[in-house]
Amino acid sequence: MVKSAPFPIASRKPSKVEGIKENSNFLREPVATEILQDTTHFTENAVQLLKFHGSYQQDNRDNRTKGQEKDYQFMLRTKNPGGLVPPQLYLALDKIADEYGNHTLRATTRQGFQLHGILKKNLKAAIATIVNNLGSTLGACGDINRNVMAPPAPFKNRPEYQYAWEYAQNIADLLSAQTGAYYEIWLDGEKAISAEENPEVKAARQRNGNGTIIHDNEEPIYGTHYMPRKFKICVTVPGDNSVDLYSQDLTLVVITNKKKQLEGFNIFAGGGLGRTHGKEETFARLADPIGYVAKDDVYDIVKAIVATQRDYGDRTDRRHARLKYLINDWGLDKFRAQVEEYFGKSIEAFKPLPEFKFHDFLGWNEQGDGKLFLGISIDNGRVKDEGSFQLKSALREIVEQFNLPIRLTSNQNLIFYDIEPDSKQAIQDILSRHGVGDDPSKIEPLVRYAMACPALPTCGLAITESERAIPGILERVRALLDKVGLQNEYFVVRMTGCPNGCARPYLAELGFVGSAPESYQLWLGGSPNQTRLAQPYTEKLHHNDLDTFLEPIFVYFKKSRKSKESFGDFCDRVGFDAIREFASTYEPQTANGANKSRHRVNLKEEVYGKLKDVAQSQGKPMTQLVTEALEAYFQNLS
Numbered sequence: 001m002v003k004s005a006p007f008p009i010a011s012r013k014p015s016k017v018e019g020i021k022e023n024s025n026f027l028r029e030p031v032a033t034e035i036l037q038d039t040t041h042f043t044e045n046a047v048q049l050l051k052f053h054g055s056y057q058q059d060n061r062d063n064r065t066k067g068q069e070k071d072y073q074f075m076l077r078t079k080n081p082g083g084l085v086p087p088q089l090y091l092a093l094d095k096i097a098d099e100y101g102n103h104t105l106r107a108t109t110r111q112g113f114q115l116h117g118i119l120k121k122n123l124k125a126a127i128a129t130i131v132n133n134l135g136s137t138l139g140a141c142g143d144i145n146r147n148v149m150a151p152p153a154p155f156k157n158r159p160e161y162q163y164a165w166e167y168a169q170n171i172a173d174l175l176s177a178q179t180g181a182y183y184e185i186w187l188d189g190e191k192a193i194s195a196e197e198n199p200e201v202k203a204a205r206q207r208n209g210n211g212t213i214i215h216d217n218e219e220p221i222y223g224t225h226y227m228p229r230k231f232k233i234c235v236t237v238p239g240d241n242s243v244d245l246y247s248q249d250l251t252l253v254v255i256t257n258k259k260k261q262l263e264g265f266n267i268f269a270g271g272g273l274g275r276t277h278g279k280e281e282t283f284a285r286l287a288d289p290i291g292y293v294a295k296d297d298v299y300d301i302v303k304a305i306v307a308t309q310r311d312y313g314d315r316t317d318r319r320h321a322r323l324k325y326l327i328n329d330w331g332l333d334k335f336r337a338q339v340e341e342y343f344g345k346s347i348e349a350f351k352p353l354p355e356f357k358f359h360d361f362l363g364w365n366e367q368g369d370g371k372l373f374l375g376i377s378i379d380n381g382r383v384k385d386e387g388s389f390q391l392k393s394a395l396r397e398i399v400e401q402f403n404l405p406i407r408l409t410s411n412q413n414l415i416f417y418d419i420e421p422d423s424k425q426a427i428q429d430i431l432s433r434h435g436v437g438d439d440p441s442k443i444e445p446l447v448r449y450a451m452a453c454p455a456l457p458t459c460g461l462a463i464t465e466s467e468r469a470i471p472g473i474l475e476r477v478r479a480l481l482d483k484v485g486l487q488n489e490y491f492v493v494r495m496t497g498c499p500n501g502c503a504r505p506y507l508a509e510l511g512f513v514g515s516a517p518e519s520y521q522l523w524l525g526g527s528p529n530q531t532r533l534a535q536p537y538t539e540k541l542h543h544n545d546l547d548t549f550l551e552p553i554f555v556y557f558k559k560s561r562k563s564k565e566s567f568g569d570f571c572d573r574v575g576f577d578a579i580r581e582f583a584s585t586y587e588p589q590t591a592n593g594a595n596k597s598r599h600r601v602n603l604k605e606e607v608y609g610k611l612k613d614v615a616q617s618q619g620k621p622m623t624q625l626v627t628e629a630l631e632a633y634f635q636n637l638s
Helices: 016-022 044-053 087-099 120-131 159-174 181-186 199-206 295-312 323-330 332-343 391-402 421-433 470-483 543-560 567-574 576-584 605-618 622-637
Strands: 055-059 072-077 105-107 113-118 233-236 250-256 262-269 288-294 363-366 372-376 406-408 414-419 493-496 510-516 519-524 535-542
Touching: 016 044, 044 055, 044 181, 072 120, 087 105, 087 113, 087 120, 087 391, 113 120, 120 181, 159 199, 159 233, 159 250, 159 262, 159 295, 199 295, 250 295, 262 295, 288 295, 288 332, 295 323, 295 332, 323 332, 372 421, 391 414, 391 421, 414 421, 470 493, 470 510, 470 543, 510 535, 519 543, 535 543, 535 576, 543 567, 543 576, 567 576, 605 622
Parallel strands: 233 250, 493 510
Antiparallel strands: 055 072, 072 113, 105 113, 250 262, 262 288, 363 372, 372 414, 406 414, 510 519, 519 535
16 A cells, blocks of 8 residues: 655644634633523534533434434444443433433443433533443543543552553543533533542643643643644553554553563554545554653653644645654654653663453453453443343442442453452342353354444444444354355454554454445455554445355455464465465356356447446446346346
């Protein structure tokens, strides 16, 4: 993929959103005025600022009627550092979903919850309820530090996990917006009671650090214009990639000594997955190792990296505004030098790390202090009651009865922890009564490791289906693997309805990225542990052609893989040219193993050209159009 350089930033004007932020009085207007108006939606300027408050204005496209107003509704996203959801907050979210939302909750890929279907008239009540129950939506969206992720496993006998939780919370506090707008608008100026802020964090926020702080400003770290775009951070431990660490703008890896005491952090920077179809200057990128800092310097290095992106990130082109582009344009040496200037000292050499592995922590586990934790799989993160499957009711009953805290995972699942061993059977009974399993070995592996974004009907960026489509796609992939003799094979599948990559498909072994109605760009070759980028294999695959397209790839994998080689590793090793060459001569097989002949019909060049044009305009495969036309022709004959 060619990554062409953009025009020089100095020659371009700031984007429109920069002006909206500048004139907002630190995220107040026009949201504060428009929330009081009896309308169904906000203006475009307010919509941009509303994101900082944790909400997206959406339109349910399933309910669109020509000539009528859009079906406006709002998505609310919570910010839960390290995925922590106290029991009181979970019950409040469950209630909001029923009273104001669409009766579902959705666990996100950044360890928060989303509520969908909230009307403008109920938005203030919903946010106030969240804040008054130990939650927040501030900074869950917008040009600001988003939710800080950390491994969700509650290992009480592994101090490195406790450090990851602690510093995820502290860094979230350090980079939290300081404007009073949030509480003024949603709680009429009354700031909710919260835990006392860590004194070290408070001091670090005000410490100048060679230009990291903007003095006499309501936002000492962000300033009037906040960040050029969203900024994503995670804290993890050596070897644990349950947080997709390479996809983050900034990753901290806990480094301990032999006594398991915290010494410092390895630093990665420059990851990011969002891109735009047809814009080669936009691309997915893995984070690079930057170096190591001692624990006493961690807040200052975070501020230095944030300040570098704040002051030098591209504010003229929002497609080119993430930290990954700054590092790509500058190179690591220049980036590190600028960070060190803000930091006030040299960054130490990167410490050796073990290979990172993905963990989902599902099922029953010992947490190391005599208590248990339970990881529950949630298909695509959607917590709902549907038929005999009553997940939402089951989770609510468990929280009400046992008052258990929750950690959300980056794979849209949920962990209950601090469970007394004698409560295990009662929890299993509740789950069983509601049709919910607690044994991950009984989950189809393709489903267990898959992720999809919400996409249609509510996401305004969605080109095609994702959450609603992936169950059927996975069934077809499973059937195809069975057909070619790979009954025990599985791999990481991720799907998004657009190229922004919210479900991180560019790190999957098999990634589907919406590129046209009912069609997907296909990405292959990611690592099963999400440590290597996949690459685009084909630009537009209609879902009707999925089986015939993937079959030769899977057959080649079966014939040519090395012992125990994963599908993603195989595709990366052999390369796309070899895969395409095999596929070009592949003859499909019937169930009994005989070659299935391919029927070929020659067309005049001009007819073929017209067929191709119509297929592209309608987003359909040519074979589908020919089949439909011939079926109609034969029907008329009869």
